[in-house]
Amino acid sequence: MTETSPLLEVKNLSKRFPGVLALNNVSFDLRAGEVHSLVGENGAGKSTLLSCINGLQKPSEGQIYLSGQKTEFNNPVDAIRERLSMVHQELVLCPNLTVAENIFLGREPKRRGGLKDVVRLENDARKLLDRLRVPIDPSRKLGLLSLNEQQIVEICRALAADPKVIVFDEPSASLNDDQVTHLLQIIHDLKAQGLGIIYVSHRLKEVLDISDRITVLRDGQIVATETAENLNERRLVSLMVGRESKPGESTYSHRDLGEVVLDAQQIGNQQFQDISFSLHKGEILGIAGLLGCQREAVIRALFGAQKIDSGKLVIHGREQRFRSPHDAIENGVALMAADRKQDGLVLSMTVEDNISLPILDRIRSFGFLRRRSLTEVTREMIELLAIKVSGFAQKISQLSGGNQQKVVIGKWIARKSDIIIAEDPTRGVDVGAKFEIWRAIQSLADEGRSVILLTTELEEMMMVCDRIVVMARGRITGSFQRDEFSAEAIAHRFFV
Amino acid sequence: MSMAPLIQTDVGTVQRSSAHMLLRDPLLWLIIAVVVIGALTSPYYLTPLNIANTLRNTAAIGLLSLGMTSVLLTGRIDLSVAATMVFSVIVGVVVTVEIGALLGERWLVRGNSFAGPPGLVIMITILTGITVGVLNGIGVAYLKVASFIMTLVTLTALRGLNYILTNGHPYYLRGSTFDWIGDSVYFGVPTGFLIFISTLLVLLFFVTRTVAGGRFYAIGGNEVATLYTGIKTNRYVVLAFGISGACSALAGVVLTSRLKSVDAPLGSGYELTAIAIAVIGGVSLAGGVGSPLRAMLASVLFAATLNLLGIWGVSTWYQNLTIGLALIIAVGISSIRRRIIEQ
Known part of the structure; x- marks a missing residue:
């Protein structure tokens, strides 16, 4: 040698x-x-x-x-x-x-x-x-x-x-x-x-x-x-x-889908073009794709954080042009960003404070917070999502990653957002907590909210979604109903 | 085709374009506009005395903005420039007086007047300024304190120290060197302004012609990229703050020589003026963009405008308001321009 x-x-x-x-x-x-x-x-x-x-x-x-x-x-x-x-x-x-x-x-x-x-x-x-x-x-x-x-x-x-x-x-x-x-x-x-x-x-x-x-x-x-x-x-x-993975594991339960709540009609900007899909009430829709496929840009555009230059975005039957995330939130669209520490939570504040952040304007009278409603909402969320906390006044930074993520989810449920965009909600959480987060997202859909889901791992997406749209290079290259899910078939569309 | 003529044409284009750019610089035309308006509206505006005064006023504030520019280029900010300016001179005086006491001389005479050797004061002043700057730089680069916080703390601490060291009374400065820096005029140009221009030339040479100066731009442009090429970025950040400290001290020498005194609250708020001038001169607050030359033009524009307002009898309060408005407009324009360039 x-x-x-x-x-x-x-x-x-x-x-x-x-x-x-x-x-x-x-x-x-x-x-x-x-x-x-x-x-x-x-x-x-x-x-x-x-x-x-x-x-x-x-x-x-x-x-x-x-x-x-x-x-x-x-x-x-x-x-x-x-x-x-x-x-x-x-x-x-x-x-x-x-x-x-x-x-x-x-x-x-x-x-x-x-x-x-x-x-x-x-x-x-x-x-x-x-x-x-x-x-x-x-x-x-x-x-x-x-x-x-x-x-x-x-x-x-x-x-x-x-x-x-x-x-x-x-x-x-x-x-x-x-x-x-x-x-x-x-x-x-x-x-x-x-x-x-x-x-x-x-x-x-x-x-x-x-x-x-x-x-x-x-x-x-x-x-x-x-x-x-x-x-x-x-x-x-x-x-x-590798292996053909088996969809339909544990967390998925069949739901009847309702009317269309979000309809993207050929929307596009500098990063993506010609994106069309519709989201139904109670549906969990996955957007799959590899790095650089611009799915992150698409969801940010839906959330008003990026401009849409062409096409139409119809939400609850009305055409919308969001100029900022504020407009999107007002119309019931929520984004749970992948980087929860940076974009989703105020780490130094308590569980209660964080959950109530987006709803402060709803639980105040004459500029004062109504403490009691605050506590009620917090209790509701903690029970609904099974968040493990020692008390409402516990600091967010002391919670585990999975529980932090649940607080982020709880924030938007409390806000009564009905279109929830979740970007990699299980990033950095351990296996057990992952399962509970999927359950929490599932229960959102059960309650008639609609979820758009992005995950790094295709398998996870196949576990919980009703439908998966595939993107590559800023375009949609495929769409699969739950009964058509196959890792191989979906992965093929990554490379179109 | 041989290489030699190719190189020559290249150099030629560079030189022509920089002279060309100076002529196209809106700052130059603004200065001319202010001067013309001044000449038309007041018989005093173009008198040698007024010109000398305007240039004198430019010198101190211009030196501060040069230091500010070197820090801003690396993407940091130095809020302590004005406090450092005064502190350095006070330390210069106090330490010199102590040295005098050791030598058995009384250099602080009746009425808090300093009568020792000015050269020693100026040397200690400049060393003090550099030290303060380097300490700021170490805090920012190695201890990772945000420059805004670090230098704000320095500002507060030095302002306090200034009162402690002076006991709340001004020191009066006597000596021919101070008179020379503060009062003498060569062909209508005051010494202070010449010091400013010399410093400008040195700094300009440093940032445009030396490899080390180029690193300031690299760090301000993309610090991570610069770090990944193996450049020890921290050292250059410290250097930038050191330069800022030195410029502040020089500004202190120029300003106090003119006033013939130094007083703890002197120059309050000058740090904001220095930032304003740098930004009006096109230095980006985000780092990596700007030229000391344009900062100099901006400081001349600034002093010429304030002088004109003074001649018109506009009160200082309105002058401050003008500074504020000019800063807002300059920052607004630079951020809009950046957005346009990015698209």
């Missing part, structure tokens, strides 16, 4: 987080002049593996070898120094600086006395841009470039460190088809120049196109590493999804 030792080799890597095994005994290798792709569902462990390779996180067990040499990175800067660069999914650039300054940030050519060498800076940048064959002016401000061009600048920055390995973490998530073609061309060139490339993407077609080998991750384990020729989309999806 002297001359043939791979550029990068990961051996028996495991990463443990409290209560979770994010990576389980993963081995992976990359040769020079090879594109090796990583695919897997959200939460399969791709990001964790990349952060371990890149030095952002430390593996719990296992080793990483670079050109046969054992290495340990303490941070991404170490990795860059050892000639391993990463192109991030989100652009990590300074919009106020020029293209050249961004590319060489932290590695600027200097003249004596720490002076800038603008001429050399721009020439070096131009050389790199030429290498990728893109006509971007190095002296332009980065903020003036299109997303695609910024992505290319990001790639140049990775190249500026003269890496042997480049990791692309979903570089195509925000690009359109032409731009993706261009990106793939660039990667192809880099590969021809002898670099090793790790490519992570949700778009299976381009993965199959560009890769030499593909590794499939599921639940933190590697399920397959195969050459791209031996794989096709169908096989990849079934490897990623």
Whole structure:
């Protein structure tokens, strides 16, 4: 194993987080002049593996070898120094600086006395841009470039460190088809120049196109590493999804749906286009999709936090144009944001205070709070949702994640919102609490409220939803009734 | 095609465009407009004495806004500039007097007048300013205190210390150096203004020509990105506050040399004026955008306008109202412009 030792080799890597095994005994290798792709569902462990390779996180067990040499990175800067660069999914650039300054940030050519060498800076940048064959002016401000061009600048920055390995973490998530073609061309060139490339993407077609080998991750384990020729989309999806999961578990109970309460008619803005669906009274509707499918933007638009430029949004039979979340809330639309600590709760306040926040204007007379109604509402919610608290005056910050989430749900029930948009309500809660949250959401629907649900895990969505709409790249690509649910069929629509 | 001519044309465009941009700068035209209006409405506005006075008034407030600019560029704010300005001079005087006492000299004479060596006072003043700035910077960068809080605390503490150190009485400053800084005029330009312009040139050179200065913009533009490239961002934040402290101290020297005295409550509210000037000069409160040069233009505009209002007999209260309104409008315009650029 002297001359043939791979550029990068990961051996028996495991990463443990409290209560979770994010990576389980993963081995992976990359040769020079090879594109090796990583695919897997959200939460399969791709990001964790990349952060371990890149030095952002430390593996719990296992080793990483670079050109046969054992290495340990303490941070991404170490990795860059050892000639391993990463192109991030989100652009990590300074919009106020020029293209050249961004590319060489932290590695600027200097003249004596720490002076800038603008001429050399721009020439070096131009050389790199030429290498990728893109006509971007190095002296332009980065903020003036299109997303695609910024992505290319990001790639140049990775190249500026003269890496042997480049990791692309979903570089195509925000690009359109032409731009993706261009990106793939660039990667192809880099590969021809002898670099090793790790490519992570949700778009299976381009993965199959560009890769030499593909590794499939599921639940933190590697399920397959195969050459791209031996794989096709169908096989990849079934490897990623794994078992056929069984819908109809425990929490679901059949309900009769009522009239349409929310009707989106071809709504669109810069991030999504032509979104149409209707939500019935008592229905739980899931919106499934991978990172970058813009479902988050859609629900924010329904909640008035983003503008809708085209199409019609009809709520309770009346066309609505929400100008702010306040308008949406007035019309009975509630959003439970994924980041409950940041967007959903005031951590330093009590359970009672939090539940009553959205209804303060209803339980006051002449500007004074009616304490008794406050207590009543709180008791009602605590009983309805089985929230475990030591008292109404307990601080929210002392509750477990699951109970905090229930308080968020309780807040909007108390407000009598009848369209509740729940974004990843089980994020960061343990298994037992998950079950209770699903029950709570189920009971919302039983009471005749309608729920739009986003979760990271498709399986969870299939457990509770009446219907699932699938989105990809800002468009709806499929719709499934409960009796048609199949993880594989739904996952296929992710990649349209 | 060879590379050499390509490079030359590049440099040429850069230079031409910066001169071009200065001419197109609305601030310059606003200054000209104010001067023209002043000349038309008052026979005194363009007298050498009034011009010198206006420039003198520009100097101190302009120096404060230069320091403010360097901090704002990194996406922070420094509310302590005015308090630091006064504090530095007071420390300069008090410490010099103590040194004098050690040497057996009485440098504080009858009527609280300081009669020691001004050079020593100025040196200690500047060192004090830098120290205060660096401490602010350490609090903000390493202890992760929000700069707003950190410098507000510094402001309050220093204002208190100022009274303690002066016992509530002003110190009067005597000495030829103070007279030179405060009163002398070269070709119609007062020394204080020359100090301001020299500082501007140094700062301008630093932020536009050195790699280290470029980091201020990077940090203000995207701190995480800057950190990820391996740049030790904290050091640059401390440096920015240090520069702000130094500028404050210089402002203190210029201002007190003119007044020939230093008093604890001197310059109250100047921090807001400094912010106003920086923002009017196009420095973004969000960080990463702005130029000391335009901050200088803004301070000239500001002083010229206030001077004109004074000549017209508008009372100080209305002048303060004007400062407030100008700040609101400037912040409004800059945030609208940013939104337009983002779209």
